[in-house]
Amino acid sequence: MKPFLWCFGIIISSLLQIPPIDTAKLIPNLGYYVEMHQMDCVGDSNYFADLYCKILTPKNRTMEASVNIMHKLTAFSGSLRVSIPNAKKVITQIFDITFDVCKVLRERKRKVLIDLLVNTLARNSNAMAWRCPFPKGKFESKNISVTDLPPMLTESEFFVNLDFFIPKVAHAMNITLHGHLYELAKEKARRKKFL
Known part of the structure; x- marks a missing residue:
């Protein structure tokens, strides 16, 4: 288009x-912005302590997160699922990707959604070079915002479920996010209508 x-x-x-x-x-303008409504994060205390995530008000367009890694992580995998409700409010899963975190960080060619995730989390982070193995210590990222979204999206409510696990050992962390994707052109038209 x-x-x-x-x-x-x-x-x-x-x-x-x-x-x-x-x-x-x-x-x-074919840009988008994301407004987040609810975010939860939980982790296995054997691997992650002081896990913290929060949506920043008043606009709910940025978030911050921090975690204390308890042990050096040499093998680390993830699963990313994105769902949207259809017109009848039935939740439909549109993405379901499982990936090796270490491989994703090494490779330059990534799937668009995973690349977006890596770039979003790495921005404004104290982890200067995200690479495996992940050392023991505290990692934090501030003012995380979702940008550079692909142009084929449409306005919609969305649900994101991000799981991290140590293969064949433990489910280590889960992050869920509920929000809404807005198209800038449509939002500007709505504002003109009501102002």
């Missing part, structure tokens, strides 16, 4: 003799 809009904008600008800089103004 986005490439079509760019081509359409260029054609219109050439027909109307509009400068290229003003062409961009013809194309609607």
Whole structure:
């Protein structure tokens, strides 16, 4: 959809003799923002202590988290599930990905959703270089916000379930997040309607 809009904008600008800089103004903003409603995190105290996660008010668009890793982690896996309700409020799972955390951190080519997760968590973190094995110690990340979302999304409520586990040993941590994805162009139109 986005490439079509760019081509359409260029054609219109050439027909109307509009400068290229003003062409961009013809194309609607296709950005998104996430508003979070509820976040919970629990961990196995044998591996993680002082696990903390919180949505930051007043806008509920950022969060912060910290954890104290009790033992050096050499093998670490994760499972990411994203669900949305349909028109009848039935929850439909749209993503279910299991991944080796260490492999994901080593590789440069990642699935889009996993890359988004890694970049989001690494931003504003005291873990300068996220790599395996994870050393014992405290890790924290502040002002975590979800950005750079793929352009094919639509406004929707969403549920995220992120599990971390030590393969064949223990389920180590669970993070759940409930929120809403808003499209900037639609939000601006709603504001104009009511203002």
